[in-house]
Amino acid sequence: MTVLNGEDEVVELCRDLIRIDSTNAGDNAGPGERAAAEYVAEKLAEVGLEPQILESDRGRANVIARIAGEDSSRDALLLHGHLDVVPFNPDDWTHHPLSGEIADDCVWGRGAVDMKNMDAMMLAVVRQRLSEGRRPPRDVVLAFTADEEAGGTYGAQWLADKHADLFEGCTEAISEVGGFSVSLDDARRLYLIQAAEKGIAWMRLTAKGRAGHGSMLNSENAITELAEAVGRIGRYEWPMRLTQTVTTFLTEISGALELELDLDDAEATVAKLGPLARMIGATLRNTANPTMLDGGYKANVIPQSATAHVDGRFLPGYEEEFFATIDELLGPNVSREFVYHDIAIETGFDGALVRSMTDALLAEDPGALAVPYTLSGGTDLKAFSRLGMRGFGFSPLRLPAGLDFSGMFHGVDERVPVDSLRFGVRVLDRFLDGS
Template sequence: MTVLSGEDEVAELCRDLIRIDSTNTGDNTGPGERAAAEYVAGKLAEVGLEPRILESDDRRASVIARIEGEDSSRGALLLHGHLDVVPFHAEDWTHHPLSGEIADGCVWGRGAVDMKNMDAMILAVVRQRLSEGRRPPRDVVLAFTADEEAGGAYGAQWLSEEHPELFEGCTEAIGEVGGFSVSLDDDRRLYLIEAAEKGIAWMRLTARGRAGHGSMLSAENAITELAEAVGRIGRYEWPVRLTPTVETFLVETSRALGVELDLDDAEATVAKLGPLARMIGAVLRNTANPTMLQGGYKANVIPQTATAHVDGRFLPGYEDEFFKTIDELLGPNVTREFVYHDIALETGFDGPLVRAMADALAAEDPGALAVPYTLSGGTDLKAFSRLGMRGFGFAPLRLPADLDFSGMFHGVDERVPVDSLQFGVRVLDRFLDAC
């Protein structure tokens, strides 16, 4: 069959993937990723690969394929993307989130930003290269995973624990949430490459007291104890902690902006980044945000227990400090347990892989400046790092200056410009030649 160029087919691949409902409800009751996995596997098989679809549970499917490189003795590169997306309320959207509509020069839909755009770019590049008989310099493993949006228990975690042999030889990995542009002016753009991720601590807090009648005096009220603990956590001002990645980002950004950097007032530099300040501001410090409360069952009954949930995120190197502070804020009558807990990651912004990313960006955008940043959330890289891989977030997109790209992650009206997808295909193709 005839395969279109990557630039010509990337938008259609993205649209097709968006139209496949792979919503992850977080409780294993959604449609799963099987249909999306079959689509991806079919596209890879068309160009001669032998992809494997692996199910960790009913409909929870991932796809793995390996491309033999010119020198298989070198460490292999993993390209990974997830197939699941977060839920949506269609009535809030300008275009239906499963439509894959092209409007105003953009592909719209759930996953257009997180992260069926990158899935489509990987597919487009691989399909073009293989149809032209171009092998990468080293082996490349492709992984399109399930369940990233709920922590990866049915996806990357399961794959790395149950099928580590599929990643044999992989020493480096490239995934999501990095490589997108932030305009400084008409001629210069920062491209943020993820080199670190905060750790995750989703916690359930439980306060215990004495049950009783609501009209009586009560010195052991579980709801009061819990409310005070939640208030202390929610209002706590975490100190600024500059990790190596964050400090490098601030230094490079300040130099590019032509402003003096005062590391004792890092927030002043971040404030100059406009909408991006929400994302970068969250990695200057640990964070803990109360998100859920539950207690009691009747207005005149003091309950014996009350619970709350807190979304905690800790910087690389500051996990111990984070939990020490949380335990002090809880007080003596509130306990915590993990709903989900995962590691923080950080790697240096140096070496041949980093040069390959920066050079590929500069070749397609002479105004590009590649800088490392820390992601406030988490990705499948946490699981793959346990197999010994060093990884980065690099889904290259040159974006319009007025597009609030970071604000669309898990938001309404996700969309990605078609020409940004085509730019990403060109950059990834150059990157694979050089990696």
């Protein structure tokens, strides 16, 4: 077998994946992930693996493969990445989101950040190691999933429910939204490793009233009831709740920046983080943002009902408080139901896997400081955690100072630096050796 160079391959792998349209609007009507899954499976088969493509529905494809380690009696490690991406409007982009174009030393396109970059790094590292005959110290399971961007119903959740046997022995996992750098100065960089995720509560609110003519008095107007509830929720100031992960992050960042930390005024520290403040600020408290309204069908008709949608996110340990507050804010005439609901998760920032991540980063960047953080969104880790896995977000990228990387998640002009992809391959290779 020809020996492959992961650093050379990763850029083209990323470009190829971006060019495959796998947009997922959440309605199960898009192109699906089948084409991307077949591409991944072919690349894995070329280096001697026997990947399985598993479809949960037509075109909703997942790829699973297991690499036998040097000691298969040890607990196994899961590396997982999703193949779907969120929709886009190409007119908003500098370069077409399906072009995979290289410009300004970056690979551009939908998925360059979330998360075909990590998919490419996983493929590049595995292909190089297997072509060189290097097995990992323990079994590694690779999972390339469908439907993460809509909650994983056709992907990770389905795999965990229907094919748990494929993850036998897996106790730890790594995937997206962590391991990327934030420059402190010319010599030092924070690498944010995701150790917790907020829970998700997408809710449909419904107000019932009395239908009638728009010219008459009506004290049971569904739109009025709904609007007042939405206003109460949208304007509510949630109290600060500092979890273990957030407290560790604030302590580490304050020390690195030589800031005095007052945990009673954590927002003052977060405000000094520049663009990163948007992401971290959302992890200091629960949140609930109204996102959709629907009611009525004619200007002079008072409708019998009206609906709204709210995107709720709750911190680990604060789910009960979150829903008690929401129900109080709703009032007596508005009901709620789940559109989607999933758990919050958190793990300690300690142990051999954390040391492996930290050591791999330091070997490639002596100015690295690895710190845990909480993700305000959610990933496939929620589903795999139900199988007993402890997981982290670790997609290592050394980024140029000033690049608003976190702002490109689901944004326009998504792009990843070429050198960052190559850095990620080197770090993941070292990580696997030490895991």
